[in-house]
Amino acid sequence: MVPRFFVLKDEYRGVHDAEFGRIDDDDNVGEAARCPRCGDFISMLPWLPPYRVTLDLYGQELGDFMRGVGNSLVSERFAEAFRSEGLRRLQGFHPVEVRRVRRQRRGPKPSIVPGYFLVTPVFGSAAVDEARSCIRRSSPITCNWCRETGVDSIHGVVLEQGSWNGDDIFTARGLPGSIVVSKRFADFVARHGFTNMKLTPTEEYTWDPLRRGPPPSTPGGQA
Numbered sequence: 001m002v003p004r005f006f007v008l009k010d011e012y013r014g015v016h017d018a019e020f021g022r023i024d025d026d027d028n029v030g031e032a033a034r035c036p037r038c039g040d041f042i043s044m045l046p047w048l049p050p051y052r053v054t055l056d057l058y059g060q061e062l063g064d065f066m067r068g069v070g071n072s073l074v075s076e077r078f079a080e081a082f083r084s085e086g087l088r089r090l091q092g093f094h095p096v097e098v099r100r101v102r103r104q105r106r107g108p109k110p111s112i113v114p115g116y117f118l119v120t121p122v123f124g125s126a127a128v129d130e131a132r133s134c135i136r137r138s139s140p141i142t143c144n145w146c147r148e149t150g151v152d153s154i155h156g157v158v159l160e161q162g163s164w165n166g167d168d169i170f171t172a173r174g175l176p177g178s179i180v181v182s183k184r185f186a187d188f189v190a191r192h193g194f195t196n197m198k199l200t201p202t203e204e205y206t207w208d209p210l211r212r213g214p215p216p217s218t219p220g221g222q223a
Helices: 076-084 183-192
Strands: 005-009 018-022 052-057 065-067 072-075 090-103 116-127 135-137 151-155 169-173 179-182 198-201
Touching: 005 183, 018 065, 072 076, 076 090, 076 116, 076 183, 179 183
Parallel strands: 052 090, 116 169
Antiparallel strands: 005 179, 005 198, 018 052, 065 072, 072 116, 090 116, 135 151, 169 179
16 A cells, blocks of 8 residues: 655634744754765754744644745644654754744633644655656756755645655655655544644645746646
8 A cells, every 4th residue: 555645734814823923033053964974954053952942823822833945843742742653753842932922813811731842854765756746946956965956836745755754744755845644644633633743745735925837837837
């Protein structure tokens, strides 16, 4: 059976819609990771401790997941379940200090502020199948390992057969900025009822903020 994969996003404008902001983030960053083959950067500058944040709440209650640039926050109950059930590969699980929760729309203050952990999905657990995916790139792929290029639009993604190493959550080579998860992870989320997690099958995933459309080489693509 061919493995199924999903793209993980937060539920924008949902009941648990929230964002986090770093405090003093310019003063505590490390060096970005580089591709072992070509030497290009394959990560953002890593955030170093102390991990202090403000939360901006747009929905009604704080949820189990908040996505940021390069990092995400997960709730304490998510972290405990993830570890106890043996899922892999989130890195970090650093405790975060929540300094303030700001309501961005009318409504009562959240009844509960969960404990949060900072996590980062591992890079490179699988690679994009370029021939079977529908991705408009801003420049050609020059390194077959990291496959780092700019992406203008996505109209469905397929992972290269045999490239997946069994990890449950990761950033795929050739798909920068997107978190990919396994079917086991999707079942895990549904079973526990974790909130603010939207899962879309990779082959159905669409991202086209500038309305560029599919790449020219695919049906419906425009040069």
